[in-house]
Amino acid sequence: MTVGAAVQVWPFLIARGRRRGYSVLLAPDILVSQGDYGFLEEVAAPARPGEPPRIATLNRAGHEVCVVWADHTVTAADLDDDAPNQPVRDEHSRPLRLIFGFVAMDATVTAPAEEDLFDARAVAIPTYNRFLASEDSFSIEASRSFSARSEFGRRVPAATPLATVTPLSRPGASRPTVPVVVRHGRVAPLVAAGVGAVVAVAAITVYSLGGSPSPSCPTLTPTPVVSSSPSGTHYWQPSPSPKSPC
């Protein structure tokens, strides 16, 4: 685990206007220049009330991308004074919501710092106000990086996909007509018989040759992990003590 004084992160913002639907309004400049920022919308599902900030890691073009986000219901205090009479709702009477956060490249956030989210929001709010002022003609803004204070875990090889956005079940996809357990049942007795025979032979041989007891297990040190939910979203939590393999 390292404290990310030297790690750079980029703010982003996904929001809906009074008339326009959800879209990415602010994205890291490196993603904007590469034309690859739409995935942020698919990853950053809004958190449920009371939930902590969410973390997701995924692989984009060989790079590990870590996305940290929270959401915020827009209040009158967030809006510029030049629109004081406008309701803080969309034209369908729904509250306006900001999904904001930051993106780290080739580094995994294990404990996001509140200050980083605060800084990201501070950049996002002016962008949102510019968007509200001209929803139809607004085009995405590119964010610049800042030095993060969050905690980062060890780097994972970029080629290893850590998580992917859970795809929708494909319409029309067929289901297996034969339960998988049937196929398992076909090989299980053979494997059991074979393993049993090998173990017995090995035990007898060792016993016959006067083998020594097996060495004791090494002590395993618990390490923090990032657990994966079905949606590919991760919540940091300490791992339970690993069980002894012996």
Next chain:
Amino acid sequence: MAVEPELVAERSTDTVLSPELIAVALIACVLLVLYLRKRSKSTAARAQYQGRQLATQVPTFRVVTLGLQGSGKTLLLTSTYRQLQTPGERGYYLRAPYEQLIELNRWYKEVASADEDWPQGTTRGEMREFEFDLMTHTNTGSETILKLGYLEYPGELLTDPDAPGSTAQARLLDSVAHADALVGIIDGLRVLQTQQGDRRGSLILETTLDAMINSMLSARCPIAFVITKWDLLDELDADENTRLDMVRSMLMSFPGFRDLVKIHSDRRIIRLIPVTAVGHDFAFLADGQVHKRPTGHFAPANVDVALSTVVPDVLCQIELSLDLATRQELLAEAQRRNRLAPADALQSLASFVADKAGKALASAVGGGLLLNSGLALLLDARGDEVQDPVQAHHSRLATLSEADRRAEEFIQSRRRVIRSLQDRVWKLEAVLPASRLNN
């Protein structure tokens, strides 16, 4: 360390010829023989099992709604589940996976509580398919009759270009292309604005209809239209059918919509279903915003009709798409199945789908739906017309074995559910004749 030669020889002999090793080898051989014998027996049993699974597998109907952002797709989903989560007088009900149930209940609380805001709208990150089991009670317990897939997505995907790197729009279009039924969602607020001469409301309504036309014009699956926020249109006229007729006339004045209805009318009845997901006494419109009444009564109306329309319609469309010869063949198969014991009848489907009629059926609906179980459902529905179902049911029960009895119960349950769904639509049409878009 030196080892004496005699000792090595003695140990080696003991290891190779020990009784324990011989016993282990014998056990392994016996297990292998037992396994091979069991495998040869189970091959036939597995084939039989596969045939039965093939025939009794529950079909999945995938319904995709086509509605712009804010048109009420999520509220419709929430209220539909809320209304259909218990059987009531219908004889069927919906069951959702627990994780989705929690989400639906959360939305319901947001919608139904006068103290809370309206739900915040669906994002691309929340796009997913809800899968419901359509259940019914039989003498032997609860049975899943159908599975219903319902895609939840942000409406802007229908009108806004996808950002680079996003796949959401492609997934939506793929879902639309593979849908078993399409339900067009027309925002009642836009209808009201159009009636009131609001230019922007009219333009958005036109955009809504354009999005539907684009997706539905070439679709072969059943389609239906739903007007959401029907409660906001109460002010148009006191009589509900007159109101609906006004809206119907207005929608048919759009040439594209009129053409869409005309083209689909050759194959099916097109319905316009007025729906309120909250009820007529729950919300009101003021200053362009919809507010909840502090003492409003949450009472959704007609939210179940869209499903009741499209599910039986799938079966009707399958039959209409067949040529006469294939239909006769299908009828003969239904008659033959009614003469068979139910368990045998279910198994006979596996061979039927492989022959000409089965293939014709499968191609007629573009595959997907009609795979095996969809065909079972269709043949069950056709069986009603071949023979009096009540008489047939009782005569069969007298002679059925327990396995057959259970299969018979399942088939009869499916028929009851289909009839119940159809009844719901006919009742609506009796009250609101204007709900039929084509004559």
